[in-house]
Amino acid sequence: SLRNGSRTPILNYDGRERDAELERDPAYLAARSRELLNGIVDGDGVDLDAEVLAAFALDASGDDALLPSTLRRELAFAAHHATHHFFVAGLVAKSHLGLALPDDVGRAPATLRHDRQSSSSTGAYVDVGG
Numbered sequence: 001s002l003r004n005g006s007r008t009p010i011l012n013y014d015g016r017e018r019d020a021e022l023e024r025d026p027a028y029l030a031a032r033s034r035e036l037l038n039g040i041v042d043g044d045g046v047d048l049d050a051e052v053l054a055a056f057a058l059d060a061s062g063d064d065a066l067l068p069s070t071l072r073r074e075l076a077f078a079a080h081h082a083t084h085h086f087f088v089a090g091l092v093a094k095s096h097l098g099l100a101l102p103d104d105v106g107r108a109p110a111t112l113r114h115d116r117q118s119s120s121s122t123g124a125y126v127d128v129g130g
Contacts, residue, residue: 010066011074012055040075048072083108 022029040046050071055064087106093099104112 008051008053008068010053010055011069011071012064014057014064015055046071048075080108 022032040048048071052069052071052074053066054069054074055066058065083106085106090101090105093101
């Protein structure tokens with residue numbers, strides 16, 4: 001959730017608002033995702049360099065760490081962080097649903113870069129995608 005009660009909005013990953021329909025309905029999720037993407041891409045009043053405070057629960061004390069950031073950096077972090085979720089979803093899709101997915105689904109960009117550099121020098125490629 002992005003709370004705007006202070007001068008600098010607080011982006012709280014752990015305190016995000018839940019929407020059961022997003023979790024149950026893939027079509028609704030896709031539509032909401034497109035709305036958010038369009039709002040960011042079209043600029044729709046969004047200042048990607050706006051300062052935010054990113055709130056993180058680093059322990060169980062109940063106190064969040066507030067770290068200065070920007071909306072652009074936090075969107076990049078969320079996209080990067082999602083990679084490991086895609087990996088797990090890819091394993092389920094391949095193993096349990098029999099879907100064919102590209103081998104790089106869910107593999108971090110740095111891992112792909114490393115594999116390309118390693119394979120170009122050794123000729124080896126390691127597929128851990130299942």
